[in-house]
Amino acid sequence: MKRVILILYLLVLLLTIGCDNDETIVYQVDPRLEKYVQLFYSEAAKHNKSIPKNNLIILVTKDLLATEEKHAVSRNTSGDQVKIEVDEALVNGTDTLFLEFAMMHEFGHGFLRRGHTTEYSIMNPHRRTVAGYKRNVIERGKLLNELFQ
Ligand SMILES: [Zn+2]
Secondary structure (H helix, E strand, C coil): CHHHHHHHHHHHHHHHHHHHHCCCCCEEECHHHHHHHHHHHHHHHHCCCCCCCCCEEEEEECCHHHHHCCCEEEECCCCCCEEEEEEHHHHHCCCHHHHHHHHHHHHHHHCCCCCCCCCCCCCCCCHHHHHHHHHCHHHHHHHHHHHCC
16 A cells, blocks of 8 residues: 555656646846846837736856857747846946847847848847947837837
8 A cells, every 4th residue: 555655656746747847937037137128128018019027037147158159048948938048247247238239139039039130130140230239329229120020
């Protein structure tokens, strides 16, 4: 009888573990990056896009650039969960407009499901586009309009 109970217990445990690909809603954003989330949501609202507010993970990762040659990356997650990692040096650095560009780019992948393009777009990670984004508020406005089209 004890053995049957043990097997049942293990079965329940396995079923419980097997359910971890169920969509769990998580909002876990590094406080240093919260303002970029707010910027994205306010731009989305301006462009009449409704973005779910509570299924987002943004982590600051040490040496992401060194290990993956990326300043920021969107991880493939199941369902609607968006998970982004950002290199710690970029977050702590002084190039805040590049950080802002990188965040908008990753939100473009994660929330808007956009891929890369060769057009003049935030989804084009080429330095020409980054330079445009950093140039002035008018260029930023153009690029943000394009992002939400
Ligand atoms: Zn990208």
